[in-house]
Amino acid sequence: MLRAEVTQAHVLPRTISDVLSEASTAGCSRGPTTTYAWTLHRQTILVWRVKDGIQAPMRRLLLDQLPRGRIFVKVIPHSNSAAVTVIACTSGGHLYVWLDANFPAPPFSQQLFVSADDSSNGNAGDAVICALSAATAGSGSSLGFMAVIGTADGSLHLYHGSQNGIFPKQFHKPAPAAGPTPGMLGAFGSVVKALYSEAFDPLHNVQRQTASAMGALQLHLQPVDGSRWKLFVLTPEALDCWLLGAVGGRHNGEQLLWSYNLHGVLSVAYKARELSILAFAVSSGSISSGTAAAGPTHQQSQVYVWTTHLGATSRSHQHALSCLTLQEGSTVPEFIPALSSQTSSHVLSLESTADSTYRSWQVVAHNALSSCLLLSPSGSVLEWMSEQGPLGFLGSSPEHLAISCCGPVSNGVSNWLLLNASYGALEFKPSAAVPQGVPEAAGDTMTPEQEGAALEMLNKTVYLMLKEYLAGCPYRDLAEGLADRLARLSVFKGSQGRQLLVAASSSLVDQLAKSGTGVVSAASLRGQLQDKQIRHDLMLAAFQSGQVLQQVSPQQCRAVLEHAEMLAAVMAVLDWQRDMEVAAAELASGVTRTQVAAAAAAIQAAGILSGEGNAGYDAAASPGQHWEMFFSRPVVSMPALFEAIVMEASKVRSVLRYLMLHQHGTTPHA
Secondary structure (H helix, E strand, O other): OOOOOEEEEEOOOOOOHHHHOOOOOEEEEEOOOOEEEEEEEOOEEEEEEHHHHHHOOOEEEEOOOOOOOOEEEEEEEOOOOOOEEEEEEEOOOEEEEEOOOOOOOOOEEEEOOOOOOOOOOOOOOOOOEEEEEEEEEOOOOOOEEEEEEEEOOOOEEEEEEEOOEEEEEEEEOOOOOOOOOOOHHHHHHHHHHHHHHHHHOOOOOOEOOOOOOOOOOEEEEEEEEOOEEEEEEEOOOOEEEEEEEEEOOEEEEEEEEEEEOHHHHHHHHOOEEEEEEEEEEEOOOOEEOOOOOOOOEEOEEEEEEEEEEEEOOOOOOEEEEEEEEEEOOOOOOEEOHHHOEEOOOHHHHHOOOOOOOOOOOEEEEOOOOOEEEEEOOOOEEEEEEOOOOOOEEEEEOOOEEEEEEEEEOOOOOEEEEEEEOOOEEEEEOOHHHOOOOOOOOOOOOOOHHHHHHHHHHHHHHHHHHHHHHHOOOOOHHHHOOHHHHHHOOOOOOOHHHHHHHHHHHHHHHOOOOOOOOOOOOHHHHHHHHHHHHHHHHHHHHHHHHOOOHHHOOHHHHHHHHHHHHHHHHHHHHHHHHHHHHHHHHOOOOOOOHHHHHHHHHHHHHHHHHHHOOOOOOOOOOOHHHHHHHHHHOHHHHHHHHHHHHHHHHHHHHHHHHHHHHHHHOOOOOO
């Protein structure tokens, strides 16, 4: 499902699990400190905070009519406030705004545009709206927002909203078609001007004079300061950048900064006969030139453009990721061919059955690393980072619905976030943030740093699987790629690393209880053993799903399986002892209290044997502590039980010999 190191698994809320599996539209929205997810179910938009997990309160936002076609939704968490603004716009031109979705108030609702082919229906059949982007506006307790809507005719409409109202403005309308064809003299002048510009103007084939007249494929609104925003407009032919401003509900100017001839530049770069622009993303801050822990940062942003093209001689389409840099104060972005990457043909085969009616390609840029994440309509996850060059394939599942970049974690670097219909929201580390400098030991040994990292990875994988298991969600696929991640830590390089897996299994099974008071009951012992059984079974499932068992020797594999058998045997001993006590009390099955006492003595003796060598253990302690030691260390106590039974049997035989000597006065035969 996902070949990456998952660090957090946020379980889906109970009310959303069944709905999300049928969802055709879903998304994630990152705020300053938290991330929200949303999905559309019939006429209701369901919004929840990701980190709240299974107990997350659900915001149910009702539309006044069932949307037909595509719907654009933006969830805007506000800084310094728990408020969250939700903006939705149907492809038919109906706008809905919930200024604070935490309160059950009806939305601002208005039909903005009507299709010329279906003017009588408020929810138009033909798509009038083609793109939507929004961002916060204002500061402090102000719940302001700035939204831009792109229409199919190429127009751009600005909406500045707050508690004082929503103020619309159309700031871009494509110019009408050109007039009559110029005469011979005018045409000759145009040719001369074009030749002069191509010879002496380096931006002639790069910079456009006017904004694109085509409908937007995607919009990205990026705050500059409290009253200004940059708007990036991706169209089938160009990438435009506008500077927008608004103060107190009044728009104070919209300026086209540049228009980049994206289609022309990429067509030449890839020598393409045909080229289609699919999606793009813009990094939101300064980009580090290296990994998370290294390298200076440069005051530049990066634009990642995802395209498909047909080469000059090729018969099949190829996908390509193109990287453009935006230096501070530069006139137009700069295309960097060295950072561009084309995919292998397997991605195309995964897209052959994709339904692109409601789902399209998603691209998310990392806010601090030179890296981006991509999600295809069919659920393929790809990652690109500048240090690796080619795109990395992280897995595919039709249940992958949306991607995002979540807030900073403990090390200061944001994780990727993947919304899955079964597993919930999965956080995983960007490849550029995974430490690559773990020191390696010479030969087949492992360093202490490698051992610690491997054990932490195993424990975290089991913990995440346990979290999903307890919530009733699938869990096996969380261990996909575990063997590859362990191999990077030299676990399978020699016998030391492979034995580490056996030691991890033994440590989980032989984990001592926290109390150590000696006051134990069958119920508490049963709870401890059941918890160990679940965790060890999940570790076995992780080894199996992560292709780990294939990397160890048969003897080591047998040792891990024997740990599970010993754990089950200890549980059977507990059940057997309880059943014997019940039978003796009821005088059933011929079980006597003497037999029960003999069994208890064997268990106590085994507990004493299994406690030998354990720090802080006192052999003269209470019998309850001996029992607790026996049931807490199955790997040690089960062999000790057989030894204790032999010891008890020897005592019984000695007593019998003594009795026979005194009764018959002869020495019995052995």
